[in-house]
Amino acid sequence: xxxxxxxxxxxxxxxxxxxxxxxxxxxxxxxxxxxxxxxxxxxxxxxxxxxxxxxxxxxxxxxxxxxxxxxxxxxxxxxxxxxxxxxxxxxxxxxxxxxxxxxxxxxxxxxxxxxxxxxxxxxxxxxxxxxxxxxxxxxxxxxxxxxxxxxxxxxxxxxxxxxxxxxxxxxxxxxxxxxxxxxxxxxxxxxxxxxxxxxxxxxxxxxxxxxxxxxxxxxxxxxxxxxxxxxxxxxxxxxxxxxxxxxxxxxxxxxxxxxxxxxxxxxxxxxxxxxxxxxxxxxxxxxxxxxxxxxxxxxxxxxxxxxxxxxxxxxxxxxxxxxxxxxxxxxxxxxxxxxxxxxxxxxxxxxxxxxxxxxxxxxxxxxxxxxxxxxxxxxxxxxxxxxxxxxxxxxxxxxxxxxxxxxxxxxxxxxxxxxxxxxxxxxxxxxxxxxxxxxxxxxxxxxxxxxxxxxxxxxxxxxxxxxxxxxxxxxxxxxxxxxxxxxxxxxxxxxxxxxxxxxxxxxxxxxxxxxxxxxxxxxxxxxxxx
Ligand code: MV4
Numbered sequence: 451x452x453x454x455x456x457x458x459x460x461x462x463x464x465x466x467x468x469x470x471x472x473x474x475x476x477x478x479x480x481x482x483x484x485x486x487x488x489x490x491x492x493x494x495x496x497x498x499x500x501x502x503x504x505x506x507x508x509x510x511x512x513x514x515x516x517x518x519x520x521x522x523x524x525x526x527x528x529x530x531x532x533x534x535x536x537x538x539x540x541x542x543x544x545x546x547x548x549x550x551x552x553x554x555x556x557x558x559x560x561x562x563x564x565x566x567x568x569x570x571x572x573x574x575x576x577x578x579x580x581x582x583x584x585x586x587x588x589x590x591x592x593x594x595x596x597x598x599x600x601x602x603x604x605x606x607x608x609x610x611x612x613x614x615x616x617x618x619x620x621x622x623x624x625x626x627x628x629x630x631x632x633x634x635x636x637x638x639x640x641x642x643x644x645x646x647x648x649x650x651x652x653x654x655x656x657x658x659x660x661x662x663x664x665x666x667x668x669x670x671x672x673x674x675x676x677x678x679x680x681x682x683x684x685x686x687x688x689x690x691x692x693x694x695x696x697x698x699x700x701x702x703x704x705x706x707x708x709x710x711x712x713x714x715x716x717x718x719x720x721x722x723x724x725x726x727x728x729x730x731x732x733x734x735x736x737x738x739x740x741x742x743x744x745x746x747x748x749x750x751x752x753x754x755x756x757x758x759x760x761x762x763x764x765x766x767x768x769x770x771x772x773x774x775x776x777x778x779x780x781x782x783x784x785x786x787x788x789x790x791x792x793x794x795x796x797x798x799x800x801x802x803x804x805x806x807x808x809x810x811x812x813x814x815x816x817x818x819x820x821x822x823x824x825x826x827x828x829x830x831x832x833x834x835x836x837x838x839x840x841x842x843x844x845x846x847x848x849x850x851x852x853x854x855x856x857x858x859x860x861x862x863x864x865x866x867x868x869x870x871x872x873x874x875x876x877x878x879x880x881x882x883x884x885x886x887x888x889x890x891x892x893x894x895x896x897x898x899x900x901x902x903x904x905x906x907x908x909x910x911x912x913x914x915x916x917x918x919x920x921x922x923x924x925x926x927x928x929x930x931x932x933x934x935x936x937x938x939x940x941x942x943x944x945x946x947x948x949x950x951x952x953x954x955x956x957x958x959x960x961x962x963x964x965x966x967x968x969x970x971x972x973x974x975x976x977x978x979x980x
Contacts, residue, residue: 451768452476452527452551456520457491459531460510461822462838463746464491467529470760479523481516483509485830490822497523498965504832510534513541517548523964527551527767529760533834536743537564553767555742559716563740567610567648573737576715578708581727581736583650591631594649598627601651607634608650611642613739615685620652653736655888656727658682659694660741661709662751664759665718666766672776673706674751674759679725680887681876683799688869688892689876690747691786692754695847695885701733712740721748721763730888746789746839749818753785753843784850787841788858788876792829794867803831808864812857816843816850819861829866837868847885851877875899 456479457467464480468491471478480495485504492498499519502509509515511534520528528545530553535541539557546552554560563569570585582601587610588594598605598621607630609617617638619630631647639645662674678694679687693702709724723745725738748759762773793799806827811819821838823829829837842857844850855877861870876882879895 452764454479454496454523454525455553455764456481456516456523456525456528457495457531458510458516458528459534459536460486460489460491460833461836462820463531463533463744463822464489465494465822466820467531467760468494470758470764473758473761474764476764479519479525481510481519483832485828485832488826488828490824490827492965496966499523504830506534506832510833513538513544516541517544517550520545520550521548525550527553527764529553529763530743532743532746537741539564551767553763554720554744555718555722559718559722560742562716563742564613565610566608566613566739567646569740570648570737572715573712576708576711578712578737579735581650581653581738584648587646587648591628594631594647595624595627597649598624601649604652606650606652607631607647609634609638609642609644610646610648611644612638615682617641617647618685653727653729655730655890656680657694657696657730657888658725658738659696659705659728659735660723660725660745661705662745662748662759663709663713663718663722663724664762664766664772665713665720665722666772667719667769668771670772670775671710671713671718672772672774672779673709674755674757674779675781676702676705677723677745677747677750678887679747680889681882681891682889683892687747688789688791689786689873690750691784691847691850692750693781693784695887696728696730696733698733701728701735705735708735708737712737718742720766721759746836747787749820749839749841750785750787753818753841754781754783755779756782783843783845784847785841785843786847786850786854787839788854788873789836789869790838790840790861790863790873791869792835792837792866793869795869795872797867799869801831801835802867803829803835804866805829806837806863806865808862810860810862812840812860814853814857814860816853817841817857818843819857837863840873851883 454477455471457464458481468478478495480492480498481501482489482492482498483502483504501515501519502512528550530536537560539560542552542557542560562572567585567587570580573580574585584597604620604622607619607621617634619634621627621630634647635645658680659676659678661676664674665671675692676694677690677692679690681689705726712724713722721744723741726735727738728735752759792802794802806823806825809825818841819838823837840857840861842850842854844853858870858874858877
């Protein structure tokens, strides 16, 4: 068993990983960028190593600095969390080359699933249904044209090196194909350095349901059931739940077996997620892609199965067998998670960086809050704006929604805008409460929201505005602007919104410092100078 693990991440997931280490009496080592010097995960770890300046490319994506930090602190393993280097095969190889254990799948499995076309090939070879479309990359526009005719419009053009909706283009008719093809290719080349595309038939208003799989190094591969992830904004999941409101035992078993077959086909090890599109009416499912990492939304599976997935990842990486068999897994109750972002839902979800001046975190029966922030935390423009996740568990979906509603109302964050108000509306939405979810949910929810607010929708009744009324309205708008400008200059001390100002520390201070918390000694500079 490991005695020390380096956490190669930040924010709420770094806190989550540190907690799992603590539960196993393993000493956690944190890494941090200069912007994160005061972060929660740095304070919770036994040791912390500064790995570079704020920009991710110079810190949390800096393979050399992270492996160096592990070597210097004598960590035996590295957990990548999610995002950053979690699915980077070069990182996994660099960790192994340094004689350390990478807590995750093999580099080969990452690469196999990182290419969406080879992932589709793996699913076909495992006799798992894929979204109808091409398996190999398209070789030309002409091929795209003939394949689209074969499958019928609308079709989806996707980047082979993409995933998660990046570089995806919906093509509704033959007239749009050429420009969509050219744009998708150049976008894929720019984003991934690989312009190859594949084509799929569009599955109309599907549910996005994913299966959690787990495999050890002794040939055991199991599934932990499904998560409903249809509520997405710009391909970013915002609300996830377990089980799916469909809650169809037969469907769970069929999708679980399909996911296990795919995991076996690529000799998968550790925690992985197989994503499917599900046609609600027919309950047919189609393989979409596989994520070779721990997912943001893993807490809803943990709440319903009682399994600590990070603990299981660490044990499997240390060579242990899975601590449960497929037959022993039980799903109890229902869990729903909301991702809390520092974004302004009243301003098109624009990022809202700044200093958190006030926090009231919910608790009580059935509530779990995974957070990476505290009062005075700096929410930076450098990183993903998710500050925490709020999950609720209940014996059934109704009780879970009741608890989530109460917790969202209790949850207060000062100093920045957050998406909390957005979720308070979602949990009161009749379609959500009825469990009528599909990938079009956010679009139709926003339409219902606009209608309820009575503007921007054709249903608003026409009202006669006379010249006098117009003058009154103009005056009110002008007065509101004056008020707003006045309040901006009256920011209470410590709550200055440092919007867009990126503070840089002088280069001279950029030393890599190991803080050994156990002896509260500050060991000297590390890294290139040491
Ligand atoms: C699709 C699809 C329908 N048909 N592919 C792929 C990445 C994932 N984040 C979304 N993806 C989808 N791929 C085919 N052939 C529907 C989705 C989809 C989606 C699409 C647009 C807007 C929101 C969506 C939410 C979930 C899934």
